[in-house]
Amino acid sequence: MSTVPTSAQAPLVCWNCHERTLGTHFCSSCGKLVQLPQGIDYFSLFEMPRQLWIEMSGLEQKFLQLSWKLHPDNFVNATEQERELSLKRSSELNDAYRTLRDPIARVEYLLAIEGERKEGEKKQQAPPELLEEVFELNESLDELREAKASGTNLAGLKARLESAEKNFQVKLQEVDGELQVTARQWDAALTGDSAARKKIMAKLNELLNRRSYIRNLVTNVAKELGEV
Amino acid sequence: MARIVGIDLGTTNSLVAYTDAQSGQPKCVPGPYGSTLCPSVLSIDADGSIIVGEPAKRRLLTQPERTIYSVKRLMGRGTADVQSELKLFPFRIDAASKNVIRVRLGDKVFTPPEISAFILRELKNWAEAFFGETVDRAVITVPAYFNDTQRQATKDAGKIAGLEVLRLVNEPTAAALAYGLHEKQRGKVAVYDLGGGTFDISVLKLISTSEGDIYQVLSTNGDTHLGGDDIDNLLQAFVHELILQHDEIDFSPHGELAQELRKALINVKHQLSQSESATLRFPLPSGKVFTHQFTRGALEALTKPVVDRTMAPVKQALADAQLKPGDMDEVVLVGGATRTPLIRRTVQEYFDRKPHTELNPDEVVALGAAVQANILDRGVKNMLLLDVTPLSLGIETYGGAVAKVIPRNSTIPASAQELYTTGVDNQTGIDIHVLQGERELAKDCRSLARFTLKVPPAPAGLPRIEVKFLIDANGILQVAAKDLRNGQQHSIEVQPSYGISDSEIERMLEESIEYAEQDFGERQLIEARTEAESILTATAKALTNPQSASLDAAERARIDATVAALKESVAGSDYKLIRKRIDGLNHATEHLAELLMSSAVSSALEGRKLAEV
Numbered sequence: 021m022s023t024v025p026t027s028a029q030a031p032l033v034c035w036n037c038h039e040r041t042l043g044t045h046f047c048s049s050c051g052k053l054v055q056l057p058q059g060i061d062y063f064s065l066f067e068m069p070r071q072l073w074i075e076m077s078g079l080e081q082k083f084l085q086l087s088w089k090l091h092p093d094n095f096v097n098a099t100e101q102e103r104e105l106s107l108k109r110s111s112e113l114n115d116a117y118r119t120l121r122d123p124i125a126r127v128e129y130l131l132a133i134e135g136e137r138k139e140g141e142k143k144q145q146a147p148p149e150l151l152e153e154v155f156e157l158n159e160s161l162d163e164l165r166e167a168k169a170s171g172t173n174l175a176g177l178k179a180r181l182e183s184a185e186k187n188f189q190v191k192l193q194e195v196d197g198e199l200q201v202t203a204r205q206w207d208a209a210l211t212g213d214s215a216a217r218k219k220i221m222a223k224l225n226e227l228l229n230r231r232s233y234i235r236n237l238v239t240n241v242a243k244e245l246g247e248v
Numbered sequence: 249m250a251r252i253v254g255i256d257l258g259t260t261n262s263l264v265a266y267t268d269a270q271s272g273q274p275k276c277v278p279g280p281y282g283s284t285l286c287p288s289v290l291s292i293d294a295d296g297s298i299i300v301g302e303p304a305k306r307r308l309l310t311q312p313e314r315t316i317y318s319v320k321r322l323m324g325r326g327t328a329d330v331q332s333e334l335k336l337f338p339f340r341i342d343a344a345s346k347n348v349i350r351v352r353l354g355d356k357v358f359t360p361p362e363i364s365a366f367i368l369r370e371l372k373n374w375a376e377a378f379f380g381e382t383v384d385r386a387v388i389t390v391p392a393y394f395n396d397t398q399r400q401a402t403k404d405a406g407k408i409a410g411l412e413v414l415r416l417v418n419e420p421t422a423a424a425l426a427y428g429l430h431e432k433q434r435g436k437v438a439v440y441d442l443g444g445g446t447f448d449i450s451v452l453k454l455i456s457t458s459e460g461d462i463y464q465v466l467s468t469n470g471d472t473h474l475g476g477d478d479i480d481n482l483l484q485a486f487v488h489e490l491i492l493q494h495d496e497i498d499f500s501p502h503g504e505l506a507q508e509l510r511k512a513l514i515n516v517k518h519q520l521s522q523s524e525s526a527t528l529r530f531p532l533p534s535g536k537v538f539t540h541q542f543t544r545g546a547l548e549a550l551t552k553p554v555v556d557r558t559m560a561p562v563k564q565a566l567a568d569a570q571l572k573p574g575d576m577d578e579v580v581l582v583g584g585a586t587r588t589p590l591i592r593r594t595v596q597e598y599f600d601r602k603p604h605t606e607l608n609p610d611e612v613v614a615l616g617a618a619v620q621a622n623i624l625d626r627g628v629k630n631m632l633l634l635d636v637t638p639l640s641l642g643i644e645t646y647g648g649a650v651a652k653v654i655p656r657n658s659t660i661p662a663s664a665q666e667l668y669t670t671g672v673d674n675q676t677g678i679d680i681h682v683l684q685g686e687r688e689l690a691k692d693c694r695s696l697a698r699f700t701l702k703v704p705p706a707p708a709g710l711p712r713i714e715v716k717f718l719i720d721a722n723g724i725l726q727v728a729a730k731d732l733r734n735g736q737q738h739s740i741e742v743q744p745s746y747g748i749s750d751s752e753i754e755r756m757l758e759e760s761i762e763y764a765e766q767d768f769g770e771r772q773l774i775e776a777r778t779e780a781e782s783i784l785t786a787t788a789k790a791l792t793n794p795q796s797a798s799l800d801a802a803e804r805a806r807i808d809a810t811v812a813a814l815k816e817s818v819a820g821s822d823y824k825l826i827r828k829r830i831d832g833l834n835h836a837t838e839h840l841a842e843l844l845m846s847s848a849v850s851s852a853l854e855g856r857k858l859a860e861v
Contacts, residue, residue: 088459088632092661092721096414096624111661111718118658 035101045089045109053090053105061133062116069210070130072203074120083117124231127199127224130206136221137228147230150191157184157237164244178245185241188234195231202227252385252414252625253277253375254617256422257364257402259320259445259475260584261285263611264371265618266379267625274426274618276611277371277378280772285610286374290366291315292353293774300370303775306782308507312338314354318477321445322349322360323405324398326746333473336481338507347746359748361401362756365408372409386411387621389613391446392418393470393561393638395684396696396725397746403724404748408756414624416722419443420450421465421635422616423582426607428454428463428631435577436466438566440595440603441613442558443583445475449562451569451576460630467568467657468638469561476585479551483513486550487528491538505533520544521587529845531793548590555594562598568657579603584610634659637719644681644690653717656686663718667732674705680715682725695745701729701738713738776826780818783830787811787837795843803839810836 033040037050044065047054056065063070066082090113095106119125131137146154164177206220254265254274263284265276276284281302291304292314299307307315321333326347333339342350342357350357368388375383388411390402399416406413417425420439427437434454441448448470455462487509491497497505512530519526520542530538566573579595581603586592595603607615623631636657642650643666653664668678678701685693703711712732719725729738748756787807790796799807814829 084455084457084462084464087462087634088457091632091634093415093623093632094629107661107718107720108663110721111663114659114662115664118655118662 045086053095053102053109055105056109056112062119062129065113065116066120070133071207071210072123072126072130073207074126076121079117079120083113086113123199123203124228127203127228131221131225131228134221136218137225147233150234153184153187154237157181157188157241160184161241161244181241181245185238185245188238188241192231192234192238195227195234199224199227199231250382250384251379252387252621253371253383254417254422254614254619254621255368255371255386255388256419256614256617257320257368257388257390257405258288258613259318259443259477260288261444261610262288262367262371263614264375265611265614266375267618267622274615274622276614277374279374280377280775284614286367286370287317288320288367289315289317290319290353290363291778292356293778294354296356297774298366299774299778300366303778303782306779309504309511310782310785312504312507313340316351316353316363318445319351319360319363321473321477322351323364324360324395324401324746325349336477348748359756361405361748362408364402364405365756368405368409368411372411384411385414385625387415387417387617387624388413389419389422389617390416390723391443391470391472392420392441392448392450392468393446393472394723395472395639395694396723397694398472399723400747403722404753407753410757413722415620416724417617417620417633418448418450418465418468418635418638418723419446419613420448420468420580420582421452421463421633422614422620423580423607423612424450424452424454424463424616425619425631425633426612426616427578427580427604428461436571436575437578437580438562438576438599439580439582440558440562440586440591441470441582442585442591443475444585445473445477447471447474447558447561449558449565451565451571460632462632462634464634464659465636465657466571467565468636469565469568470638471557471561474554474557476583478554479517479585479588480510480514482550482554483517483547484510487513487530487540490540491530491532495532495534495536495538497532516542517547517588520547521589531844535794544589551588551590555591558591559594559598573599576601581605582609582612635721635723636660637662637723639684639694640686641696641717641719641725642683642685642690642693643717644683648690650683650685650688650690650693654719658719660719660723661721663716666715666717668701668711668713668715670703670706670708670711673708675708676703676705677701678703678713682717682727696725697727697745699727772823773821773826776823776830777818780814780826780830783833784811784814784818787833787840790837790840790844793844796840798843799840803836807833807836807840 034047034050034052034054036052037047039047039049043054044057044060045054046052066079068074087110090106090110092103092106092110095103119129128137160177160181164174164181167174167177202220202223206217206224209216209220251266256263263276263286265274267274278284279286279301286301287305289301289304289308291299291307291311293299304315308317316339318337321337322330322339327341327349330339330341330349334341340352342352344350348359350359351363372383386406388402388406390399394402402416403413420441423439423441424437434456437452437454439450439452448468450468451466453464453466455464484506509530512528516526516528525541525543528538528540528542532538576599579599579601581592581595586605586609592603592605619631620633637654637660638656640652640656641654641664642652645651653666654662670678679698680701681690681698682696683690683693684696687693701713701715703713713729714732715727715729717725717727730736731738810829810833814826814833817825817829
């Protein structure tokens with residue numbers, strides 16, 4: 021088994037043969053399945069650098085190869101310790117694949133392991149440049165709720181909200197486009213100095229917050245409109 | 249080690265299958281009556297003995313209050329969940345039951361896993377008789393859309409039956425495994441599985457690698473309360489109305505009459521899959537015979553709402569897999585209900601592709617379970633199955649909202665970690681409520697478990713406890729907690745919201761072993777007697793029908809003689825003799841059975857036994 025080049029990797033002693041082993045998945049001395057070494061993140065699990073542009077078919081192939089080796093099906097007749105370990109290792113593999121496959125989850129995860137974003141962080145403040153539009157939207161939503169309660173004609177309001185929804189959908193696409201551009205900047209700066217990388221991460225973080233805010237808006241509007 | 253079998257524990261029928269060592273092909277084990285289908289019906293005799301399968305099914309008509317079918321609908325559910333089922337199914341829920349339903353059968357009370365365990369034990373017996381060796385490990389299939397509690401209940405049933413359940417496999421995935429072997433398919437496959445009580449749709453990707461074939465489930469969706477039974481219910485309600493228009497009749501679902509009508513209507517439904525029209529002739533207690541001519545078109549108009557309800561999950565599954573109907577390379581139909589032309593047409597039109605129906609839709613799931621059993625058993629490493637969890641796992645947060653921690657359609661095993669701390673000084677516990685479902689509020693999701701994390705007293709915000717939620721390869725949740733400050737593992741007492749406790753399972757296991765002590769011969773005798781009783785009742789009843797007057801004297805004498813002979817053998821204890829005489833009576837009453845049927849349907853049903861009419 022190949023080893024993952026990462027500075028964070030701690031030396032590990034195999035639970036079975038007690039040799040020091042550097043194998044990521046199987047002990048290089050006795051071949052038994054081992055714990056994931058400390059400090060191995062999802063990127064190094066897949067033996068790739070912390071880059072944001074990932075070639076999907078390559079990721080999938082690696083995922084299938086590792087699934088083949090780690091899946092609990094292989095350990096039905098093994099000891100309980102190995103069965104537990106295979107369950108843990110294959111769940112970690114699936115979690116890693118689920119995260120890296122999704123472009124947004126991938127950025128969130130990168131920022132988390134780089135220490136730039138706390139788990140579950142979502143700023144729910146409106147981005148300043150959207151303040152006016154958000155204010156109008158919320159007003160229309162309130163009107164819609166009132167109109168629904170009193171049973172008055174909703175056609176005009178509905179049309180206004182639908183166009184606002186479209187408008188925010190466009191903004192969502194813009195944010196996604198910006199995220200892509202910034203992700204490429206991150207990949208280009210992978211080997212660059214830490215100040216430049218910090219700046220890019222701050223930008224990514226801000227874009228994620230903006231995206232999450234707009235997506236919530238769109239979901240809320242769609243929900244209110246769906247109930248009409 | 250003894251072999252591992254594959255079991256399809258179905259709503260209507262259950263099967264057990266194995267992989268033939270010579271051909272490498274999966275096969276179903278035949279039961280004592282020659283069929284591979286064991287009706288999922290259980291009946292309890294006045295002396296407390298348990299009857300399962302075909303003989304129990306016959307007792308649905310003679311002893312409805314001691315007999316239960318479709319128990320799968322109750323697995324892993326609470327009393328409040330099943331109120332709507334109770335209007336349509338003759339379940340007698342014990343008044344004392346709360347989060348775990350208890351069903352009354354005669355003077356005994358059982359939980360759904362116990363009843364399912366009797367069915368599993370019967371299949372275990374079939375397999376042991378077939379192989380001539382002990383069978384104690386199994387792969388059991390479950391509807392893909394079963395939640396954690398329904399899966400746990402199925403696993404419990406296996407345990408009570410004395411089976412180690414090595415894996416729960418989703419039914420549509422099992423079907424894909426069986427078809428994969430059969431057809432050597434590649435690419436994207438949709439499996440449409442409409443069983444007796446559940447509907448599942450799964451989208452899979454079949455990948456060939458240098459090491460073997462991988463079956464990767466991309467998405468799944470469904471409805472655990474939608475199935476062929478619902479078609480029967482609609483049909484039954486429709487005919488009830490018609491009959492009530494010209495006769496006052498008690499059609500309580502517990503009654504014998506309702507059961508008989510249901511049986512007659514299922515016959516009509518089956519005929520309409522083959523021919524364009526069929527006639528129902530149903531003798532009423534008043535002596536009148538209710539007659540109604542059905543066309544296939546009328547049946548389809550009546551059952552279209554059920555078929556339509558399957559399409560929303562189909563669309564959602566495709567959307568979740570980010571695919572369109574035209575992206576599918578293959579479509580597979582599974583489940584007895586997919587024999588109906590309306591369903592075949594609807595699926596074909598939607599996917600614009602002729603669905604596969606080559607394998608027997610009743611057997612294909614069991615065959616797939618046998619394939620997975622073989623993978624686990626012999627360490628056959630040329631196939632791997634990667635399945636998904638059908639429902640999102642969530643944690644209740646402030647204000648009754650749900651935070652999703654593992655999204656639906658995540659490949660399993662899957663896990664998530666959440667970090668918890670305290671809100672006030674010296675707080676000693678943190679309450680955690682785990683849920684499953686797609687809705688935003690906790691009250692609209694399925695409650696899986698509640699537990700309290702014990703925290704050593706400390707200033708607010710200081711404790712850091714990591715809780716790990718892990719969904720295993722069976723789709724069942726495990727929870728573990730770790731104190732990050734000292735690395736100590738916390739043991740968590742998870743009280744399942746709808747489950748049976750481990751100690752209760754132990755007790756049930758002991759009790760079920762007592763039942764199992766009855767030896768093979770004794771069981772054969774009980775079953776033969778039950779069957780005899782059922783055909784004797786049917787014959788006596790048929791002879792009171794005015795139609796029987798047209799039997800000639802010789803025929804009548806022959807029937808009377810065979811009835812007497814059968815009664816005599818039932819008093820003895822030779823089950824082979826009883827079986828022989830049952831066959832004799834069946835033969836002697838063939839003409840009588842034909843007389844009781846309308847001339848229109850008699851040709852279709854030629855050769856039927858009286859008890860089946």
